[in-house]
Amino acid sequence: MFRSMLAKSASPVKQGLLHRGFASESVPDRKVVILGAAGGIGQPLSLLMKLNPLVSSLSLYDIANTPGVAADVGHINTRSQVAGFMGDDNLGKALEGADLVIIPAGVPRKPGMTRDDLFNINAGIVKNLSIAIAKYCPQALVNMISNPVNSTVPIAAEIFKKAGTYDEKKLFGVTTLDVVRARTFYAGKANVNVAEVNVPVVGGHAGITILPLFSQASPQANLSDDLIRALTKRTQDGGTEVVEAKAGKGSATLSMAYAGALFADACLKGLNGVPDVVECSFVQSTITDLPFFASKVRLGKNGVEEVLDLGPLSDFEKEGLEALKAELKSSIDKGIKFANQ
Numbered sequence: 001m002f003r004s005m006l007a008k009s010a011s012p013v014k015q016g017l018l019h020r021g022f023a024s025e026s027v028p029d030r031k032v033v034i035l036g037a038a039g040g041i042g043q044p045l046s047l048l049m050k051l052n053p054l055v056s057s058l059s060l061y062d063i064a065n066t067p068g069v070a071a072d073v074g075h076i077n078t079r080s081q082v083a084g085f086m087g088d089d090n091l092g093k094a095l096e097g098a099d100l101v102i103i104p105a106g107v108p109r110k111p112g113m114t115r116d117d118l119f120n121i122n123a124g125i126v127k128n129l130s131i132a133i134a135k136y137c138p139q140a141l142v143n144m145i146s147n148p149v150n151s152t153v154p155i156a157a158e159i160f161k162k163a164g165t166y167d168e169k170k171l172f173g174v175t176t177l178d179v180v181r182a183r184t185f186y187a188g189k190a191n192v193n194v195a196e197v198n199v200p201v202v203g204g205h206a207g208i209t210i211l212p213l214f215s216q217a218s219p220q221a222n223l224s225d226d227l228i229r230a231l232t233k234r235t236q237d238g239g240t241e242v243v244e245a246k247a248g249k250g251s252a253t254l255s256m257a258y259a260g261a262l263f264a265d266a267c268l269k270g271l272n273g274v275p276d277v278v279e280c281s282f283v284q285s286t287i288t289d290l291p292f293f294a295s296k297v298r299l300g301k302n303g304v305e306e307v308l309d310l311g312p313l314s315d316f317e318k319e320g321l322e323a324l325k326a327e328l329k330s331s332i333d334k335g336i337k338f339a340n341q
């Protein structure tokens, strides 16, 4: 999508930068809200969503610095109207009428930390934002970026349940960056065109819970077992690689904004009735014995249309699946407990 969006300037709808299945006159109005819009992810994500012709209204919310980001992004001559909101008192106004809420609010890691080390701060932030979503836009799809995703998604689910608004089809943990990394790393080793590569990534979004299924990668390449092990490890440690390279100045922001924009675009296409939109995401699931699990998901007019099963796994992937379950279960349980205390 971005290749075509960025290649042409000005008025994408008029110029025919259209997404599959629409004539320019019939692109539905869609309001997208970004909570944490002034942060390291929030700013480039706001830019990318401003470039998306499926968005008619872009609502940017943060506890600080939103006016500048909204004024800046708002000058870009694309379809959406931009509004900035700051502070608790304005959260309701930011959320009202949302079709899709994207949440990159919260603190990022520093070297030496795990994603779970962010729990104490980010769990409370996600809880409060989820309470507001349940109140002001209970019908919206929610894309959870804030870490630890393995716990923040269950927190949001529990808060929505308490409010009586939970719809498991509408809550998504964003794991697209794992897929983006797996595609990039695989293309480099398989010597294939990265634009044509796809790799499902299942499980969760932390360390060994991230399980790329290179046996299902397309196009297939004859990579040795050692290379597959190395690619798996690099995908699992991708976030840490960036945290260490940034040396205390945060975690992935630009690649995450790209991944978040890809996933949001897929959600909007699904809402708009575009057929066969399939992305990996961490959702409520019955495909394993865990209540939440990332896998391929078919997106539709109500959010999740179908959670696809895992398909055939290699022996190495089967081992990885068994190995990740205890950690993922404990992170899910931690989120559920927090939301109910």
Ligand SMILES: NC(=O)C1=CN([C@@H]2O[C@H](COP(=O)(O)OP(=O)(O)OC[C@H]3O[C@@H](n4cnc5c(N)ncnc54)[C@H](O)[C@@H]3O)[C@@H](O)[C@H]2O)C=CC1
Residues within 6 Å of the ligand: 035, 036, 037, 038, 039, 040, 041, 042, 061, 062, 063, 064, 104, 105, 106, 107, 108, 109, 118, 122, 125, 128, 129, 144, 145, 146, 147, 148, 149, 174, 175, 176, 177, 178, 205, 250, 251, 252, 253, 256
């Ligand atoms: N799911 C994924 O694949 C990834 C997730 N992340 C996570 O995304 C989160 C954000 O990362 P960055 O943007 O780098 O952090 P950042 O610190 O640069 O930005 C976070 C923003 O959230 C805002 N914020 C804090 N409390 C808020 C609240 N109650 N309501 C609204 N906004 C609030 C802050 O003011 C700040 O602007 C972190 O938890 C990070 O671990 C980061 C990369 C990948």
Ligand SMILES: O=C([O-])CC(=O)C(=O)O
Residues within 6 Å of the ligand: 108, 109, 115, 147, 177, 238, 239, 240, 242, 243, 251, 252
């Ligand atoms: O590693 C982190 O803390 C941020 C993140 O989730 C990622 O880059 O995948």
